[in-house]
Amino acid sequence: MSAFEKLGITSTTISQLQKEYSLAQEKTKETFGFKWAKRETYESDASRAAMKQWLFQKYCDGNPGIIDEWLQGSPKIILDAGCGAGFSSMLFFGDHLKNHDYLGVDISASVETAKQRYKEAGYPGEFLQCNLMDLPIPNQSVDMIFSEGVLHHTDDTKKAVLYLSGKIKKGGRFLFYVYAKKAIIREFTDDFVRDKIKGFSDEEAWEALKPLTKLGIELGKSKTTINIPEAIPFLGIKKGELDLQRFFYWNICKTYYRPEFSLDEMNHINFDWFRPVNCHRHNPEEIREWAKEAGLHLERMHVEEAGITIIARKN
Numbered sequence: 001m002s003a004f005e006k007l008g009i010t011s012t013t014i015s016q017l018q019k020e021y022s023l024a025q026e027k028t029k030e031t032f033g034f035k036w037a038k039r040e041t042y043e044s045d046a047s048r049a050a051m052k053q054w055l056f057q058k059y060c061d062g063n064p065g066i067i068d069e070w071l072q073g074s075p076k077i078i079l080d081a082g083c084g085a086g087f088s089s090m091l092f093f094g095d096h097l098k099n100h101d102y103l104g105v106d107i108s109a110s111v112e113t114a115k116q117r118y119k120e121a122g123y124p125g126e127f128l129q130c131n132l133m134d135l136p137i138p139n140q141s142v143d144m145i146f147s148e149g150v151l152h153h154t155d156d157t158k159k160a161v162l163y164l165s166g167k168i169k170k171g172g173r174f175l176f177y178v179y180a181k182k183a184i185i186r187e188f189t190d191d192f193v194r195d196k197i198k199g200f201s202d203e204e205a206w207e208a209l210k211p212l213t214k215l216g217i218e219l220g221k222s223k224t225t226i227n228i229p230e231a232i233p234f235l236g237i238k239k240g241e242l243d244l245q246r247f248f249y250w251n252i253c254k255t256y257y258r259p260e261f262s263l264d265e266m267n268h269i270n271f272d273w274f275r276p277v278n279c280h281r282h283n284p285e286e287i288r289e290w291a292k293e294a295g296l297h298l299e300r301m302h303v304e305e306a307g308i309t310i311i312a313r314k315n
Contacts, residue, residue: 003077003101003126013136014128021107021131024277027198028153029107031275034202036085036110039117041268046260052091055148058302058309059092059175070173071096076143080104081132081164081176082150086114089146090121097123103142107131132160139166147176149307152280158290165294168314174296177309181281182250183236189253194274205275206267213267216255219245250305284308 004010021029035041042048060066078097080089083104090097097118102125104114111127118125130136132154145164154160157178168174181187193212197205224244231239237251245257256269273279284303287310291298296312303309 001101002124003103006077006101007103007137007141009126009128009136014130017130017136018134022155024155025107025131027277029109031108031202032084032106032110032153033108034206035268035271035275036087036108036113038264038268039085039113041264042085042087044262044265046258047265048091050258050260051088055088055092058177058304059300059311061300061302067093067096070144071100075100077101077103077141079137079142079145079164079167081145081147082106082153083114083127084108084110084150086117086125088148090117090123092146092148097125102126103128105130105132105135133163135164135167137167140169142167143169143172145172145174145176147174149177149179151176152178152282153276153278155278157280157282158286161287161290162294165296165314170314172314173299174312174314175310177307178287179279179281179307180303180305181283182305185235186251186253187281190274190279193253194277194279197274198277202275206271209270209274210263210267212253212255213263213270216245216249216257216266216270217263219248219255220257220259282308 056062056064078093078100080086080102083089083106086104089102089104104111104125104127106114106129109129111129115127145168147164151157151160165174182190197208200208222244225241226244226247227241228237228239231237235251245255249255254270254273256266258266284301287301287308288298291312295315297315298310298312300311301308
């Protein structure tokens, strides 16, 4: 049986799905359909290697064998909540996807890109375009939810966590990553840029961000190290030596840089950050409160400057 069959998803239930969204979610729908259709901006060996390493580091502490433990036994139902083009799920689960029932859900037309990429890779899977807050599946019906960098793009991150937690079977796991709050100037600048481009078309926004991306490249190529002699707590700036590009990136404005990436690959990362209208940032204390309310036991909380990665088990 497929994931659709096991979860009772039929053509009738699909036709009855909510088709109207908030203005912010309508923009999210357009943005991610556009971004993930640009396959040349994320499918290089360098891009896939960097993301795979990061996923294993933050979820598994660099040990992919942990996934074997999670998925041992009978086939599991894996819900990829906000699957996009299936980029993260394919890298993270790999050949495990051949032995389990995968359902990728996304608000955008990126599910069509994901379906094609899964087919090319020889991985089975079902895909559904719908709002994550309107899933046509019963409560306590899936073994694992994977939501990599998605929930902060909903209208309300907490509501999304609580809602999705209800879909997990007792003893099942919820894996997700959300953005962390940054330094004060960076928070202001990021929202300022986001507001400036919100009226642009996706193509216009993509092009408008290229000068910012090029600045990040020049900062990175300078290979300059600066020393912050004392922390500046009211600005969120930490003490210590830091590469100039990293200082700018963490404290002033997101200007992504990796020397092995192309301009378009780096612009893809910046677009992903600046374009969505919904882009909530959180702290560990908030997430602990949500987990308690949702009946989740936190098995791992990995906190970085960029974001917070969670592995939680349903009580």
